Amino acid sequence: MSHPDGVFIYIGTYPSEAEARADYGVVKELHSVGAVGTYDASVLTKDDAGKVHVDKDETATRHGAWGGAATGALVGLLFPPAVIGTAVVGAAVGGVGGHLWKGMSRSDVKEFGELIDEGQAALVVVGELKLAQALEKAELKASKHVAKELKVSPKDIDEAVRTAATEVA
Incomplete structure (x- = not known):
């Protein structure tokens, strides 16, 4: 059942960081032609110690109104702080995380986390619902992926x- 005002999450795993970055480029291109609306995307990698690193390209941050808060919040929900090798901090992450958490079940969180654990790199994309169709048509090259629609308003x-930006300013 489609919610007209939902949020869509896509997580794909890849055998290498280069392959994840290639699909990250596809998502940026889809945004530049107006196909995906507001979104946030990050490439996740794991180091030899098993720590997860969130890697954001700063130009993509300027393009998406959510500026790292959505993928940072999702990673913060999926992994304990000791496993996250990148600082995922800020009031926006906390506020966004609360909205994402309300839209996910515990099994969703488990499925997302286990999928990321399987690959060497992952692409995480959080965005408006129209992102779902655009990514499907783009035929991203992930080894495995999971996509979920959350009953969360992008406006929230x-x-x-x-709110977080005004608290920081």
Whole structure:
């Protein structure tokens, strides 16, 4: 059942960081032609110690209104702080995480985390619902992927990011 005002999460795993980055480029291109709306995307990698690193390309951060808060919040929900090798901090992450958490079941969280554990790299994309169709047509090259629609309003995510920005300013 489609929710007209939902949020879509896509997580794909890849055998290498280069392959994840190639699909990350596809998502940026889809945004530049107006196919995906507001989104946030990050490439995740794991180091030899098993720590997860969130790698954001700063130009993509400027393009998406959520500026790292959505993928950072999702990673913060999926992994304990001791496993996250990148600082995922800020009021926006906390506020956005609360909205994402309300839209996910415990089994969703488990499925997302286990999928990321399987690959060497992952692409995480959080965005407006129209992202789902655009990514399907783009035929991303992930070895495995999971895609979920959350019954969360993108407007709530926007508001959490704006609120955090005014608290920091």
